Amino acid sequence: MRQHLLDTLHQLDRVAAPRGKERVAAHRLRAWCADRWPHIDWQVLEHGPEGGSLIATHGAGPLLYSHLDTSLDPGDPANAQVTGSTAPVAPLDADGDDITGFGLGVARGPAAAALVAFAGAASGRLLLAGSGTHRRDSAVTGVEAYLDAHPPPRSALVAKSGPPTLLWHEPGALYLTVRVTGRSGAAMAPASATPPGGVLAHAGTVLDELDRWRTAYLAADPREGQTGRACGIGAIGGGRPDKPDLLPAALRIDLYVVAGDPVEPAVLASGLADRLRTRCADTPLRDCAIDVRAEPVAAAAATPADAPVVTAARAAWQDEFGAPPPPLTGWTGSTDGVVLRARGVDTVRLGPQPRPADGDPRRDTLSLARLAAYARIYRRLLDEVP
Incomplete structure (x- = not known):
């Protein structure tokens, strides 16, 4: 053998x-x-x-x-x-x-x-x-x-x-896509973008809130049967690497989410979007649109x-x-x-x-x-x- x-x-x-x-x-x-x-x-x-x-x-x-x-x-x-x-x-x-x-x-x-x-x-x-x-x-x-x-x-x-x-x-799994969209601008004129300096300059605010959301999501794990929960950020994107003198209008963050317990992807996405909007309301991102979409992979x-x-x-x-x-x-x-x-x-x-x-x-x-x-x-x- x-x-x-x-x-x-x-x-x-x-x-x-x-x-x-x-x-x-x-x-x-x-x-x-x-x-x-x-x-x-x-x-x-x-x-x-x-x-x-x-x-x-x-x-x-x-x-x-x-x-x-x-x-x-x-x-x-x-x-x-x-x-x-x-x-x-x-x-x-x-x-x-x-x-x-x-x-x-x-x-x-x-x-x-x-x-x-x-x-x-x-x-x-x-x-x-x-x-x-x-x-x-x-x-x-x-x-x-x-x-x-x-x-x-x-x-x-x-x-x-x-x-x-x-x-x-x-467990089951799903992808979450977070989009934060403002207005594009020029790097040589940072105030031309919304927020000033461009949305990417404020990605830390979004990432920090995603980390807080992840901590709460994992803490709520009921540990059903043999399975548990997990979540991680797998991709971050925005702008064009060949044209960094332009400040992009959109920031995209992709997450992979695992759940051993029954989780409704659309409800999870909606709750995360509300949380991000609340966090960003008192920051330079206040005038940006925030959207979270769920893409199911499989159910537990x-x-x-x-x-x-x-x-x-x-x-x-x-x-x-x-x-x-x-x-x-x-x-x-x-x-x-x-x-x-x-x-x-x-x-x-x-x-x-x-x-x-x-x-x-x-x-x-x-x-x-x-x-x-x-x-x-x-x-x-x-x-x-x-």
Whole structure:
């Protein structure tokens, strides 16, 4: 199994698979799998302009799900705004039990374990989906395309990195966009803008109130089930970098919000907008328009803790690791498990725990032995769960 995992990881590492552009990688992986495991009918499900997912079936049994795409494209210079680096990313390498490479956590490590587990199982289905990472667009994701084209399974296993335990409850997520709009002006005449000096000069007021709102939002977390709340500012924008002598009229701030409890996105956005207007009323931003829009990603969803797939996963975990899965509260990671549960599929998530690689945080390090342990659990559950 260790050699199968290493070979699969090297194959995944050879071709970039950024979100929504996985088709080439999916076809190359299909051809490689067909050569290595010819007894299985490997297929590519295409979706969108360039998306693609690898699928296969052994017949009855649960769906084993992971995804092909990585959060970022290592070859895209624009990602330096997130990573802080434009240097080439080193290829996958192995050192003893450690394997290190780009995108191992999201999600090549778990995807390799899922693929190898499926190849050795006698039951179940496999979906390595394109467009599995959260991104702001209206395109159909790989898991949605799969569920639209195939009967839903009774149960599913989500192979993705996460906490060292089982997850049967995952939070929902949404994006919030804050816009503060005044009047444009010229940098050489600061008073020509509204507010004087331009809206960007007063971004600190907005950011400070957003921090206060975030603190209150997190403090109100009811900690339902295994999940919790989280919130972070992921992007700030305004003006044109190639024309900084113009003071822009608008400031835009984008937030990612996680909620394990039921949250109404429109109500959350409206409350935040009211709060910002009150804060800015006594500042130079008083004459600016303030708007907050919500874009839902998914709602929180849970599988019953006594569902067959959860019960079987507990037993498999106990046998593999020698102890029951640890209890968990306050988890804030949302995956396509919420999509599967929304379609009525009992779902459990489990996978390895990566750590940032020494010297380059764009790369992850995983334990190969631990990855093999999860692959054994996946294979067992494929054959045991209906």
